[in-house]
Amino acid sequence: MMEKTYNPKQFEDKLYKEWEEQGCFKAVRDDKKVPFTVMMPPPNITGQLHMGHAMDETLQDVIVRFKRMQGYCALWLPGTDHASIATEVKVVEQIKAEGLSKESLGREAFLERVWQWKDKYNARIVNQLKKLGSSCDWSRLTFTMDEKCSKAVREVFVNLYNKKLIYRGSRIINWCPCCKTALSDAEVNYSEEDGFFWHIKYPVEGEDAFLEVATTRPETMFGDTAVAVNPADGRYKRFIGKNVLLPVLNKPIPVVGDEHADMQFGTGCVKITPAHDPNDFEVGLRHNLPVVRVMNDDGTMNELAGEYCGLDRYDCRERLVEKLKQENLLVKVRPHVHNVGHCYRCGATVEPIVSKQWFVKMEKLARPAIDAVIDKKVTFVPERFAKIYYNWMENVKDWCISRQLWWGHRIPVWYCQDCGKEICAKVDPNICPVCGGKSLSQDEDVLDTWFSSALWPFSTLGFPEDTSDLEYFYPGDVLVTGYDIIFFWVARMIFSGLEHMRKVPFRDVLIHGLVRDEKGRKMSKSLGNGVDPLEVIEKYGADSLRFSLLQGVAPGNDTRYSDAKVEACANFMNKIWNASRFVISNVEGKTVKPISEVKLSHADKWIISRLQSAIRDVTLALNKFEFGIACQTMYDFMWSDFCDWYIELVKPVLYGGDEVKRAAAESVLTFVLQNALKLLHPFIPFVTDEIYRYIPGTNGTVMTQEFPRYNSKLTYKKDAQAFGGITEIIKAVRAAKTELDCPPSRKVSLYIVTESKRLISANQESILKLAGAKEINFITEAGEAGEKVVTKVVSLGTLYMPMGDLVDLEKEKIRLEGELEKVTAEIRRADGKLNNQGFVSKAPKKLIDEERAKLDKYIEMRQKIVNQLKTL
RNA sequence: GGGAGCUUAGCUCAGUUGGGAGAGCAACUGCCCUACAAGCAGUGGGUCACAGGUUCGAGCCCUGUAGCUCCCACCA
Numbered sequence: 001m002m003e004k005t006y007n008p009k010q011f012e013d014k015l016y017k018e019w020e021e022q023g024c025f026k027a028v029r030d031d032k033k034v035p036f037t038v039m040m041p042p043p044n045i046t047g048q049l050h051m052g053h054a055m056d057e058t059l060q061d062v063i064v065r066f067k068r069m070q071g072y073c074a075l076w077l078p079g080t081d082h083a084s085i086a087t088e089v090k091v092v093e094q095i096k097a098e099g100l101s102k103e104s105l106g107r108e109a110f111l112e113r114v115w116q117w118k119d120k121y122n123a124r125i126v127n128q129l130k131k132l133g134s135s136c137d138w139s140r141l142t143f144t145m146d147e148k149c150s151k152a153v154r155e156v157f158v159n160l161y162n163k164k165l166i167y168r169g170s171r172i173i174n175w176c177p178c179c180k181t182a183l184s185d186a187e188v189n190y191s192e193e194d195g196f197f198w199h200i201k202y203p204v205e206g207e208d209a210f211l212e213v214a215t216t217r218p219e220t221m222f223g224d225t226a227v228a229v230n231p232a233d234g235r236y237k238r239f240i241g242k243n244v245l246l247p248v249l250n251k252p253i254p255v256v257g258d259e260h261a262d263m264q265f266g267t268g269c270v271k272i273t274p275a276h277d278p279n280d281f282e283v284g285l286r287h288n289l290p291v292v293r294v295m296n297d298d299g300t301m302n303e304l305a306g307e308y309c310g311l312d313r314y315d316c317r318e319r320l321v322e323k324l325k326q327e328n329l330l331v332k333v334r335p336h337v338h339n340v341g342h343c344y345r346c347g348a349t350v351e352p353i354v355s356k357q358w359f360v361k362m363e364k365l366a367r368p369a370i371d372a373v374i375d376k377k378v379t380f381v382p383e384r385f386a387k388i389y390y391n392w393m394e395n396v397k398d399w400c401i402s403r404q405l406w407w408g409h410r411i412p413v414w415y416c417q418d419c420g421k422e423i424c425a426k427v428d429p430n431i432c433p434v435c436g437g438k439s440l441s442q443d444e445d446v447l448d449t450w451f452s453s454a455l456w457p458f459s460t461l462g463f464p465e466d467t468s469d470l471e472y473f474y475p476g477d478v479l480v481t482g483y484d485i486i487f488f489w490v491a492r493m494i495f496s497g498l499e500h501m502r503k504v505p506f507r508d509v510l511i512h513g514l515v516r517d518e519k520g521r522k523m524s525k526s527l528g529n530g531v532d533p534l535e536v537i538e539k540y541g542a543d544s545l546r547f548s549l550l551q552g553v554a555p556g557n558d559t560r561y562s563d564a565k566v567e568a569c570a571n572f573m574n575k576i577w578n579a580s581r582f583v584i585s586n587v588e589g590k591t592v593k594p595i596s597e598v599k600l601s602h603a604d605k606w607i608i609s610r611l612q613s614a615i616r617d618v619t620l621a622l623n624k625f626e627f628g629i630a631c632q633t634m635y636d637f638m639w640s641d642f643c644d645w646y647i648e649l650v651k652p653v654l655y656g657g658d659e660v661k662r663a664a665a666e667s668v669l670t671f672v673l674q675n676a677l678k679l680l681h682p683f684i685p686f687v688t689d690e691i692y693r694y695i696p697g698t699n700g701t702v703m704t705q706e707f708p709r710y711n712s713k714l715t716y717k718k719d720a721q722a723f724g725g726i727t728e729i730i731k732a733v734r735a736a737k738t739e740l741d742c743p744p745s746r747k748v749s750l751y752i753v754t755e756s757k758r759l760i761s762a763n764q765e766s767i768l769k770l771a772g773a774k775e776i777n778f779i780t781e782a783g784e785a786g787e788k789v790v791t792k793v794v795s796l797g798t799l800y801m802p803m804g805d806l807v808d809l810e811k812e813k814i815r816l817e818g819e820l821e822k823v824t825a826e827i828r829r830a831d832g833k834l835n836n837q838g839f840v841s842k843a844p845k846k847l848i849d850e851e852r853a854k855l856d857k858y859i860e861m862r863q864k865i866v867n868q869l870k871t872l
Numbered sequence: 873g874g875g876a877g878c879u880u881a882g883c884u885c886a887g888u889u890g891g892g893a894g895a896g897c898a899a900c901u902g903c904c905c906u907a908c909a910a911g912c913a914g915u916g917g918g919u920c921a922c923a924g925g926u927u928c929g930a931g932c933c934c935u936g937u938a939g940c941u942c943c944c945a946c947c948a
Binding site: 004005006190197213214215216217228260261262264265266267269270271272273277279280336338339384385387388391392395483484486487513518520551552553554555556557558559560562564565567568569570571572573574575577578579580581582583584585586624626628629632635636643644647648651655731734735737738739741742743744745769772826829830833836837838839840841842843844847850851854 | 874875876877878883884885886887888891892894895896897901902903905906907908910911912913914915927928929941942943944945946947948
C-alpha cells in the first residue's frame with residue numbers, strides 16, 4: 001500500500017542506497033553496448049555545492065539516466081578538484097583564525113592541513129551529490145590530486161616541455177599581492193573604478209623645459225625607464241633622444257619615440273614602466289629599456305623606491321603625490337574612471353609585474369582547437385557559445401601556469417645546485433644527468449589548477465597508460481558546464497585532448513546559464529543570497545528541486561531560483577503520487593493484461609495516443625538538450641491528459657459493473673502509468689522509482705528499464721481525434737453550467753442534434769459523469785429540447801440544455817450573439833486566407849486543406865447558431 | 873572599442889525548421905464529486921520593446937533604434 005501523501009523523505013535516501021548497492025551506477029566496459037561518457041566537472045573542494053552545481057549535476061544526471069535507459073553503457077565519472085589557489089586561500093584563512101600562518105607552519109604541515117580540509121569537504125560534496133540523486137559511478141570517484149591525475153600531469157608537462165611548448169621566462173604577469181602568486185589572464189576580473197589622472201612634470205635634462213606625463217599609478221614612477229612620445233607628434237618630436245629627469249629620484253631616463261603613445265590621449269607623453277605594465281613591457285623590448293621592478297610580492301615598495309621603501313603601494317602613492325605637489329611637479333589631478341584588475345579568488349587589485357614564471361606556448365595548440373570546433377568535431381550547444389570560444393582562442397596569449405602556492409601539483413622541474421642544469425622529468429631525479437651532482441632542488445611552485453583540469457577527460461580514465469577504459473570511454477560524449485568557465489576549462493580541455501590524445505575530448509559542449517536569486521541577482525556569499533540545495537531538498541525533496549531547475553529553462557539562459565517554483569514542482573510530485581496511488585489501488589494484487597489483449601475504448605485509445613506523442617516529444621527534446629520543453633511536455637501529459645481527463649473518464653468504468661470494460665481500463669491505466677514513470681524517471685528519479693515498484697508485474701527498479709519508444713501503431717489517429725469531439729462536448733456543458741451559475745451538483749439533461757450518434761452513445765457514460773448530466777437525448781431539431789434552453793455549438797453537433805428558471809432568454813441571446821461574432825470572425829479569417837492567391841498558390845497543401853476544413857466547420861457552426869437565434 | 877543575450881499576461885518565464893499567442897504563480901467565480909483542497913471546474917488578462925524591410929503569411933528571418941544584463945579587449 002502506498003502512503004497517503006507524497007513524502008520524499010521516506011524513500012529518497014533508501015532508494016539511493018539501493019541503487020548504489022545494486023551497482024546501478026557502475027559503468028563497466030561492455031562491447032555489446034555503445035558507450036556514453038559524461039565527465040562531471042569536478043566541483044572545487046573549497047566548500048559545498050550551490051544551486052548552480054545543483055543545476056549542472058541535474059542536467060548531467062538527466063542525460064545519463066536517459067542514455068542508460070536507452071541501452072547505452074553510460075559512464076558518468078564523478079570527481080572533485082583540488083582548486084589550488086581557492087583552497088589555499090580558504091585554508092590560510094582558517095589557520096589565520098588560529099593565529100597561525102602558512103610560513104609558521106611550513107610547507108609540509110600546511111599541506112597536511114589542506115588534506116584534512118580536502119577530506120572534509122570532499123565527503124560533504126559527495127554526500128550532496130548523492131542527495132541530489134546523481135547516478136554517477138562512485139567506484140571511479142577521482143580527485144584531481146590523486147595518483148593517476150598526478151601521473152597524467154607529469155606526463156603532459158614533460159611532453160610539452162620536451163616539445164618546447166612549455167618554457168620558463170620573465171614576463172609581465174598578473175600578480176596578486178594578497179595571495180602572493182602569479183595568475184593567468186583568465187583569473188583576473190576587471191571592473192571600472194573611479195581613480196585619478198595625475199599630471200606630473202618630468203624636467204628635460206639640461207633644458208628649462210619639461211614633459212607633462214599623465215598617469216593613474218604614480219607610485220610605479222620609480223620603475224620608469226623612459227618617457228614615450230609619438231614620433232609623429234609635432235609637440236614633442238624634438239625631445240626624442242634627449243633625457244628627462246625622473247622626479248624625486250632625479251634619475252635621467254630617455255625620451256623615446258613609439259607608436260604606443262597616443263597623441264589624442266592624455267598629454268601625449270607616456271611614462272614607460274616595463275616592469276609594471278604589459279604595454280610598457282612591449283615598448284621596453286622595442287627600445288631595449290631596462291626593466292626595473294619597484295614592488296615586492298606583497299604589494300609594498302622595494303628599496304628602489306627610495307624613501308618609500310617598505311610602504312604599501314597605496315600609501316606610497318599618497319605620499320609621493322604629496323611630495324610632487326610640494327616640489328611643484330604636480331600639474332593637475334583629474335578624476336578618471338579606469339578598469340582595474342582583481343584577483344578572482346581574493347578580490348585584491350592585481351599588479352602587473354615582471355616575473356619569472358612557467359608558460360605554455362599557445363600558438364601551436366590553439367589552431368587545431370579552433371579547427372576542431374569549425375569542423376564540428378566539437379559542437380557547442382547553444383551554438384552561439386562557439387563564438388565566445390573562437391574569440392578567446394584566436395587571441396589567446398601564452399598561459400602562465402606557475403603559481404607561488406603550496407597546494408597543487410608541484411612543477412616537475414629540478415635545478416642542479418652544482419651545474420645549474422634544469423631537469424624536467426617524469427620521475428623524480430636523484431642525480432644531475434649532466435654533472436652527476438646530488439644536490440637537486442625542485443622548483444618551489446605549483447601548477448595552475450586548470451592545468452590538471454584540462455586533462456580531466458582522459459586522466460580519469462588512466463592516461464598515460466593505454467587502458468581499456470580509455471579506449472572504450474574516450475572521447476566523451478557531452479560535457480555540461482556553465483558559460484563562466486569556457487575559457488578556464490572547456491578551451492583548455494579541447495586543446496589538451498587534441499595534443500595528448502589526438503582526439504577531441506567530447507562531441508557536445510552543453511552550456512547552461514547561471515542560477516540567480518529571486519530578484520535576478522547572482523547568488524554570492526557576499527550578498528548572502530545563496531540558497532543551499534540541501535535545505536531545499538530537506539524541505540521539498542530532491543525531485544522537486546531537480547524539476548524546478550529544469551522547467552521553463554531555455555538552453556544557455558540564466559534562470560531564477562524561487563521557493564514558489566519549487567513548491568509548484570512539489571505539487572506536481574504530489575499529483576503524480578496521488579494519481580499513481582489511484583491507479584495502484586485499483587490494480588493492486590491483480591494480473592493486468594497487456595493492452596494488446598483488451599478491447600480499447602475511445603478514451604483508452606486517446607490517452608495511449610497522447611502518451612505516444614509525449615514519448616516522441618520528450619525523446620526529441622532530450623536529444624536536443626531541450627530540458628524545458630521536455631518538462632513541459634511531461635507536465636501537461638501527466639497533469640492535464642492523464643489526471644484531469646483520463647482518470648476521471650475511467651472512474652465510471654471502474655466503478656461500473658462491466659468486468660470486461662473494467663479489465664481494459666486497468667490495463668490501460670497500468671500501461672500508461674508505467675510508461676509515464678519511465679519517461680519521467682531521468683528527471684525525477686526518486687518518486688518514479690518508488691511508485692514503479694508498487695505496480696503489479698514490475699520487478700525492481702525503473703532505472704534499469706528500457707526508455708519508452710514511440711510506437712506509431714499506438715497512435716490510433718482516427719479514434720483519438722474522434723474522442724476530441726467528446727471532450728469538447730463535456731467542456732461545453734461545464735462552461736454552460738458555470739455561465740448560468742448552475743451548481744455543478746445539479747445534473748442537467750442534454751439534447752443533441754448530431755450526425756455522430758454512435759460515437760456519442762459509445763461515450764455516453766463519460767459525458768454524463770464528467771459533464772454532470774443525467775441523460776442524453778438525441779433529437780433532430782431544436783424545438784424538441786423545450787423553450788428555456790441554453791445552446792452550445794460544438795464540432796459534433798448542437799447541444800441543448802433545458803435549465804428552467806436559470807435560463808434568461810435575453811442573456812442567452814446576447815451570449816449566442818457573442819458566439820456568432822466569434823465564429824464569424826473565424827470565418828472571415830479563414831476565408832480571407834483561402835481567397836488570398838498567394839496563400840493558395842504558395843502555402844503547403846496540408847495547411848490549405850486544414851484551413852478549408854476549418855472554414856467548413858465554422859460555416860456549419862455559424863448556421864447552427866443562426867438557427868438557434870431564430871428560435872429565441 | 874568589439875561581441876553576446878534579454879525586452880511576450882500583474883509576476884517568473886516557455887515558445888527551434890515562419891502557418892490561428894502558452895505555462896506556472898497571482899486575480900475572479902463556483903465546488904470537500906471515495907487519487908490529490910498541495911485539489912477540481914470555469915473566467916478574465918498580451919498592437920509579443922519600438923520603427924522599417926523580406927514574405928501569401930513574422931513573436932520567430934533581415935536592418936535600424938531604445939532600455940537592461942553579461943563577456944572580451946583596453947586608454948598610459
